[in-house]
Amino acid sequence: MEKRDTTSSKLATRALSGMMALAVAALLVSVTSYGLLTSPPLYEGVLHNPSWNATFPDDMASELGAAVGGVLGGSDAVQASVSAMFSELISVSWAVEQGESLIHALLAYVRGDTDLIAGGIDIAPFKEDVAQALFGLLPDAVLDALVPLLPDTIPLSLLVGGESLSTMRNTVALLSALRIAAAAGLGLSLVALAYLRREGAQVVPLVGAACLWAGPLVALCTAYVALDVRHSFASTGVSFLRTYGESLSRAYVSSMALPLALGLGFSLAGAYVLYTYRIPS
Secondary structure, three states: HHHHHHHHHHHHHHHHHHHHHHHHHHHHHHHHHHHHHHHHHHHHHHHHHHHOOOHHHHHHHHHHHHHHHHHHOOOOOHHHHHHHHHHHOOHHHHHHHHHHHHHHHHHHHHHHOOOOOOOEEHHHHHHHHHHHEEEOOOHHHHHHHHHHOOOOOOEEHOOOOOOOOOHHHHHHHHHHHHHHHHHHHHHHHHHHHHHHHHOOOOHHHHHHHHHHHHHHHHHHHHHHHHHHHHHHHOOOOHHHHHHHHHHHHHHHHHOOOOOOOOEEHHHHHHHHHHHOOOOOO
């Protein structure tokens, strides 16, 4: 009976240690990640990244060519001609301006402010250029009838599938709830720790083990969120959003430097505590 009680006590102590490690890691990652993924600075920073801007206009031109060609019901030649026209006329500044509008629309969806992906790309200044690009590819009568029917704005929903960013939206909602759950879990852990200390239990190795595991858990959680961001934007099937998601994922990891450093500090401190406790000097 005594052996069973001792075993149960060890299991409870290990469970508490694991709970503390999870709570600390979840709190560090959820609070920082939620703040980053629900506010514009992280997203806008990528828009103004020169390395991404090098490919952004051409990628947008290709997507606009496919969208406009689809509206006109044209062939691959029509789409290619419109894409080439956009590629020649689109400037980086115009593309970034349109990108800011699109990203704010996507951000509103990811945050849960709206259930629909709104926003669009303003092509009104290029409608006459579309007609010139298609001259000779479509009969004049068809051009005269179709080009005026082109919308001034290509809706983002026409380019992006309705469920494309639902995974990232769900992750952001989870991070929001996790902030509260992690804080509550950490509070309960501290209460349990105080109770064990009052009962004369050795809490030093318990805290050391919790700190030791907190670092790897912070790294794993950060990697999960970064991969989720990358996958969500890639699933849209839109070339400039796919490359944007890759850059956003890297920017997110860079912005998580402080939680990652704190996690590493916890692990080093935990390792030191366990080493000192088990091998007294």
